[in-house]
Amino acid sequence: MxxxxxxxxxxxxxxxxxxxxxxxxxxxxxxxxxxxxxxxxxxxxxxxxxxxxxxxxxxxxxxxxxxxxxxxxxxxxxxxxxxxxxxxxxxxxxxxxxxxxxxxxxxxxxxxxxxxxxxxxxxxxxxxxxxxxxxxxxxxxxxxxxHPLQSFADLITVAEARKKERVKVVLTWAPHVRALPQCVPNSFADWFSEVDWVDFVITHPAGYELDEKFTKGARVEYDQHQALEGADFVQAKNWSSYRHYGQVLQNDPSWMLTPAHLAGTNDAQFLHCLPVRRNVEVSDAVLDSPNSLVIQEAANxxxxxxxxxxxxxx
Amino acid sequence: MxxxxxxxxxxxxxxxxxxxxxxxxxxxxxxxxxxxxxxxxxxxxxxxxxxxxxxxxxxxxxxxxxxxxxxxxxxxxxxxxxxxxxxxxxxxxxxxxxxxxxxxxxxxxxxxxxxxxxxxxxxxxxxxxxxxxxxxxxxxxxxxxxHPLQSFADLITVAEARKKERVKVVLTWAPHVRALPQCVPNSFADWFSEVDWVDFVITHPAGYELDEKFTKGARVEYDQHQALEGADFVQAKNWSSYRHYGQVLQNDPSWMLTPAHLAGTNDAQFLHCLPVRRNVEVSDAVLDSPNSLVIQEAANxxxxxxxxxxxxxx
Amino acid sequence: MxxxxxxxxxxxxxxxxxxxxxxxxxxxxxxxxxxxxxxxxxxxxxxxxxxxxxxxxxxxxxxxxxxxxxxxxxxxxxxxxxxxxxxxxxxxxxxxxxxxxxxxxxxxxxxxxxxxxxxxxxxxxxxxxxxxxxxxxxxxxxxxxxHPLQSFADLITVAEARKKERVKVVLTWAPHVRALPQCVPNSFADWFSEVDWVDFVITHPAGYELDEKFTKGARVEYDQHQALEGADFVQAKNWSSYRHYGQVLQNDPSWMLTPAHLAGTNDAQFLHCLPVRRNVEVSDAVLDSPNSLVIQEAANxxxxxxxxxxxxxx
Structure with a gap:
């Protein structure tokens, strides 16, 4: 290297x-x-x-x-x-x-x-x-x-925390109050689309598609509910639009991750790169649950x- | 601990x-x-x-x-x-x-x-x-x-510099141009009221009484002259009012420590946590005298x- | 020391x-x-x-x-x-x-x-x-x-890079867009006028004379072309006037060092303390030539x- x-x-x-x-x-x-x-x-x-x-x-x-x-x-x-x-x-x-x-x-x-x-x-x-x-x-x-150091830390965290050999990892877009870069989701896709023991799915509202250079043909599912089904790990993150560059196209609060969103997952463990806007991107109940890995992720x-x-x- | x-x-x-x-x-x-x-x-x-x-x-x-x-x-x-x-x-x-x-x-x-x-x-x-x-x-x-690290440094300094087993330590309020926190005097009282080889006295104008949680029944003497009598160590410090919270009630320049104020002491050694407003809180003659311990106090x-x-x- | x-x-x-x-x-x-x-x-x-x-x-x-x-x-x-x-x-x-x-x-x-x-x-x-x-x-x-650490680094650099025992070192004024201190040229003169294996020459437009306390009788040559003749090392630097203190008297762009200016030198190696305003003080061609020592100088x-x-x- x-x-x-x-x-x-x-x-x-x-x-x-x-x-x-x-x-x-x-x-x-x-x-x-x-x-x-x-x-x-x-x-x-x-x-x-x-x-x-x-x-x-x-x-x-x-x-x-x-x-x-x-x-x-x-x-x-x-x-x-x-x-x-x-x-x-x-x-x-x-x-x-x-x-x-x-x-x-x-x-x-x-x-x-x-x-x-x-x-x-x-x-x-x-x-x-x-x-x-x-x-x-x-x-x-x-x-x-x-942001490759973040993605590598995410990979370490998932590798440590997985309970079975093959896992489903979902990257979900989350609402925010500002227009944020695409670095973290680009990088997450750049890494997790390559890991051979991961089934990787990206979910976001229409218009928030990431650069295909980084998603490398990963499955994109516009229905958040369907995307999260059976997930072992969920990484939430806001980003602004790549197509309509740097714009906030919409900010639908129903995309905020709550325990209800995680109901259909495989008792999914939760990731976020931090800092996180509590109760905007993700609810307190998710962040404070025993399934949250955010501090371990930061430690990594x-x-x-x-x-x-x-x-x-x- | x-x-x-x-x-x-x-x-x-x-x-x-x-x-x-x-x-x-x-x-x-x-x-x-x-x-x-x-x-x-x-x-x-x-x-x-x-x-x-x-x-x-x-x-x-x-x-x-x-x-x-x-x-x-x-x-x-x-x-x-x-x-x-x-x-x-x-x-x-x-x-x-x-x-x-x-x-x-x-x-x-x-x-x-x-x-x-x-x-x-x-x-x-x-x-x-x-x-x-x-x-x-x-x-x-x-x-x-x-500000407990400051008070502990003050205690080290007094322990090093004392010339007899039992010493009188006086905390005196001093004038300033701004409204300052009570941290340093609160903490000084919190520590020195507990030291069993110290006779501890606090002096300040009326209205500048500190929280009794920290003074713990220490002697408060409103007459600065009387308070300083026989002192072995004098710590000067400004603070704003605790009772009328954060206010500067008065700023009587006669409280500024000068050699005349120290005349009745037991050749008192001088303490200040620094930074000090020269010729406002304390006169040059006190700070520059051989009895000033302020640099040793900072070193501690x-x-x-x-x-x-x-x-x-x- | x-x-x-x-x-x-x-x-x-x-x-x-x-x-x-x-x-x-x-x-x-x-x-x-x-x-x-x-x-x-x-x-x-x-x-x-x-x-x-x-x-x-x-x-x-x-x-x-x-x-x-x-x-x-x-x-x-x-x-x-x-x-x-x-x-x-x-x-x-x-x-x-x-x-x-x-x-x-x-x-x-x-x-x-x-x-x-x-x-x-x-x-x-x-x-x-x-x-x-x-x-x-x-x-x-x-x-x-x-700025004596800079001058000492310059001396180390010249000592390392010289190809013969005795060398001619020229300090030349250079144009700039702001009024800069005299520290670097003063210090360069303070050191290089003392080195017994250096022939030291200073060149600048009239009015930019440095304090004689630092130039110590070094040769001052107002004709830049003549000053540079046969130089082994050239240090370029802007400074404001010492006589008309802190003023920019003139900013003649013809003093900007280019390969043409160095034509009459002994294949001179180039020094500058950095940061340098490219194409204002010195042209790209000089800074990017193999004769430029500026990175080695910074390393020193x-x-x-x-x-x-x-x-x-x-």
């Missing part, structure tokens, strides 16, 4: 999952890998889970971490090649990323979509420039279209990151 | 004080306790001493620390149970604290009072929710009503935190 | 340079020096290179680092002795620096010039107060007039800092 930006970077996902479970069982047993290594973490927008789980993952591995809040440092990057930099941008991304590569052994970067310029977002223009100029391995801490963010760091630094 | 939020959590304060002095004498001698441990530090408002002394304490103990500035990350918490989160709050404190508990072995949290809603502040509504949802030990880095913040971390992690 | 604020603090610069090259060759070989040590880093304004290279330098040396963003913590310092602090300032620099000295073993501080009050800036009023009140060694991370910021930390902590 050279960089970690999507499922395709992983190669053998079963081996990576086994490595994650081994690291979780013995989190401080791999510190020879991180000794004298520095993990650089660059955030272009706020973060709680990704920031703290990445720092913890570096520590567990015996490495050090630094965090740069690109925004808060009032440090504006020029992205255009050949630009005459006589305006507001203070440093070209070419130097910025090359220089930061000098100060760490692996670079984690979080960028974000415009939700306005579909082509720019889906071509990952910013993230690809980072990959182009970095001279150390790069980890996506969430890009314009994907440490081990997805630690495993990726282990692969890139070993 | 399960958490560290007030004097009552301590149990045997004499043993804790002995432990602090032992740690101060050999600050790097306890690193087996902190090995592979992570100290999470969450600040809901700015901090200098608490932030840096806590980081240093973690390092001394062989542990790692991370800091989260809750405000700067533009990450707004919902506090109400059962809330329909369709407004400005992005994450419920229930998930936020449970998740952060996954990323550290002990959690230090600084909250602050509203200074408007007395019941909410004195019931420690926010801090108690943190205690409720945390799954690791919690240290108060200052709450709405108390490392050892109060390190001792508490040692107790909670051992 | 007691503090590190200018070339004069160094003493034997040849020995320091040798130490830097030895440390770069074996960056983790000196960790006994940093064991249990804490490096405090205080920024009064934003920073990328200095912040991250200083953290990396501390880690390499086996030490820990903390960073305080003085501004972001909304923590305003009183500088005036004897002030009655009844206004906006919350803490006197006397306590702030003395207290921070308790929480680290060496203190790095970045201040900045007013660019309005020449006397205050060139007397380093703020930095000298920090030196006065600190009780641990202090490293300038850039002050009002100097780790080793200039690590060497200084090594000297101050050993």
């Amino acid at each position: 050279k960089n970690f930006t999507s499922f395709a970077d992983v190669g053998d996902y079963k081996a990576l999952l086994q490595q994650a479970l081994a690291i979780k069982a013995n989190p401080y047993g791999y510190q020879h890998i991180g000794k004298n290594k520095t993990v650089g973490l660059i955030f272009f927008n706020p973060s709680l889970r990704t920031r703290l789980s990445s720092i913890k993952a570096a520590y567990n591995l015996g490495a050090q971490a630094w965090v740069l809040n690109a925004g808060a440092d009032a440090w504006t990057l020029e992205m255009a090649d050949g630009a005459v930099m006589n305006g507001g941008t203070q440093e070209h991304i070419k130097e910025a990323i090359a220089v930061m590569s000098q100060y760490c052994d692996v670079l984690g970067v979080r960028t974000f979509p415009t939700l306005q310029n579909k082509a720019e977002d889906y071509e990952e223009v910013v993230f690809n420039k980072i990959l182009q100029y970095a001279t150390v391995p790069v980890i996506s801490l969430e890009s314009a279209t994907l 963010r440490v081990f997805s990151m630690q495993t990726v760091l282990h692969e890139l630094l070993k | 399960k958490n560290f939020t007030s004097f009552a959590d301590v149990g045997d304060y004499k043993a804790l004080l002995q432990q602090a002095l032992a740690i101060k004498a050999n600050p790097y001698g306890y690193q087996h306790i902190g090995k592979n441990k992570t100290v999470g530090l969450i600040f809901f408002n700015p901090s200098l001493r608490t932030r840096l002394s806590s980081i240093k304490a973690a390092y001394n103990l062989g542990a790692q620390a991370w800091v989260l500035n809750a405000g700067a990350d533009a990450w707004t918490l919902e506090m109400a149970d059962g809330a329909v989160m369709n407004g400005g709050t992005q994450e419920h404190i229930k998930e936020a604290i449970a998740v952060m508990s996954q990323y550290c072995d002990v959690l230090g949290v600084r909250t602050f009072p509203t200074l408007q809603n007395k019941a909410e502040d004195y019931e420690e509504v926010v801090f108690n929710k943190i205690l409720q949802y945390a799954t690791v030990p919690v240290i108060s880095l200052e709450s709405a009503t108390l 913040r490392v050892f109060s935190m390190q001792t508490v971390l040692h107790e909670l992690l051992k | 007691k503090n590190f604020t200018s070339f004069a603090d160094v003493g034997d610069y040849k020995a320091l340079l040798q130490q830097a090259l030895a440390i770069k060759a074996n960056p983790y070989g000196y960790q006994h020096i940093g064991k249990n040590k804490t490096v405090g880093l205080i920024f009064f304004n934003p920073s990328l290179r200095t912040r991250l290279s200083s953290i990396k330098a501390a880690y390499n040396l086996g030490a820990q680092a903390w960073v305080l963003n003085a501004g972001a913590d909304a923590w305003t310092l009183e500088m005036a002795d004897g002030a009655v602090m009844n206004g906006g300032t919350q803490e006197h620099i006397k306590e702030a620096i003395a207290v921070m000295s308790q929480y680290c073993d060496v203190l790095g501080v970045r201040t900045f010039p007013t660019l309005q009050n020449k006397a205050e800036d060139y007397e380093e009023v703020v930095f000298n107060k920090i030196l006065q009140y600190a009780t641990v060694p202090v490293i300038s991370l850039e002050s009002a007039t100097l 910021r780790v080793f200039s800092m690590q060497t200084v930390l090594h000297e101050l902590l050993k």
Whole structure:
């Protein structure tokens, strides 16, 4: 693995999952890998889970971490090649990323979509420039279209919690009050459509179809009730429209997940990447039930990151 | 000790004080306790001493620390149970604290009072929710009503600096330009009213009486001159009114501590938790005299935190 | 070396340079020096290179680092002795620096010039107060007039890259869109005018003369073309006027460095401290040529800092 930006970077996902479970069982047993290594973490927008789980993952591995809040440092990057930099941008991304590569052994970067310029977002223009100029391995801490550390943590969680060999996993759209990126559902589909012991189903209102590049022919069922039938795991998440890019087409509150929605499932366990808008996306009763895995899922963010760091630094 | 939020959590304060002095004498001698441990530090408002002394304490103990500035990350918490989160709050404190508990072995949290809603502040509504949802030990880095790490550092300082077995310690109100919380004086009273080798006296203008829950029957003397007579230690601090909650009733400059005020003391040594408004709370001559312990007191913040971390992690 | 604020603090610069090259060759070989040590880093304004290279330098040396963003913590310092602090300032620099000295073993501080009050800036009023009140060694991370860690990194870079014993080094003024401090050129002159294997020349438009305290009689050549003739190394940098303090007198674009400007040099290698305004200060063709040393120069910021930390902590 050279960089970690999507499922395709992983190669053998079963081996990576086994490595994650081994690291979780013995989190401080791999510190020879991180000794004298520095993990650089660059955030272009706020973060709680990704920031703290990445720092913890570096520590567990015996490495050090630094965090740069690109925004808060009032440090504006020029992205255009050949630009005459006589305006507001203070440093070209070419130097910025090359220089930061000098100060760490692996670079984690979080960028974000415009939700306005579909082509720019889906071509990952910013993230690809980072990959182009970095001279150390790069980890996506969430890009314009994907959030692979989250999906890997979800996979670890489902693997740990499943009660039978083959399981049905449903990704269901949920209402929200804002227009959110498609990163988490794209990435969830990118990973779970590939797992050979998972029957994967996506359900959402019409108009919220995800990019087929990520759904890879997964079954899409517009009837939420039917989709959830017999599910072993349900991941709820809001996203804005990909087709009508960045728009909130409708926000039907009947899609909010409640115990009634889960009645036809196989006593489904519940996933959400957090943060969650309680009683908007999901009801308290679902979040607070013993079947909720959301805290375990967040805890596994440490081990997805630690495993990726282990692969890139070993 | 399960958490560290007030004097009552301590149990045997004499043993804790002995432990602090032992740690101060050999600050790097306890690193087996902190090995592979992570100290999470969450600040809901700015901090200098608490932030840096806590980081240093973690390092001394062989542990790692991370800091989260809750405000700067533009990450707004919902506090109400059962809330329909369709407004400005992005994450419920229930998930936020449970998740952060996954990323550290002990959690230090600084909250602050509203200074408007007395019941909410004195019931420690926010801090108690943190205690409720945390799954690791919690240290108060200052709450709405108390600042126990400061008081413990003050106790270490007085224990180190006293020239006789039994000492008189006076807490005197001081003028200021803003309405400040009662945390530091509440906590100072909470601790020093319990120390069996201290004669503890509080002095302030009428109307600035502290909550009797913390003063525990300590002598209150409204005549500052009389209160200071024979004092071995004087701690000056401003606070706003508890009775007329959060108000500045008056700001009599004659309460500013000067060498003249200390004339009747037993060559008293001077304490202040800092930051101090020079020549408003206390005159330069007091702060710059050889009897001022303020820097030693700030240095002892490392050892109060390190001792508490040692107790909670051992 | 007691503090590190200018070339004069160094003493034997040849020995320091040798130490830097030895440390770069074996960056983790000196960790006994940093064991249990804490490096405090205080920024009064934003920073990328200095912040991250200083953290990396501390880690390499086996030490820990903390960073305080003085501004972001909304923590305003009183500088005036004897002030009655009844206004906006919350803490006197006397306590702030003395207290921070308790929480680290060496203190790095970045201040900045007013660019309005020449006397205050060139007397380093703020930095000298920090030196006065600190009780641990202090490293300038850039002050009002100097940036010695940058100049030391430049010296390491030139020493590594030179192809012959004696080299000509030219500092050339470059256009910019804002009024910048004189710190980097002052400091470059402060160091390179002293190196006995360097022929040092400064070139700039009339009116941009630097303080002779730093140029120390170095050759100043107003004709850029003539200055660059036969140069082995060229450092480009914008600065505002020292004589007409803080002003942009003119911004002649013909001073922007292009391959044509370098035609008469001895195949000169190119230096810039970064960030650089591409196609304003320097053209893409110069920055992207194989003769550009800017990334190596930025990488050497780790080793200039690590060497200084090594000297101050050993």
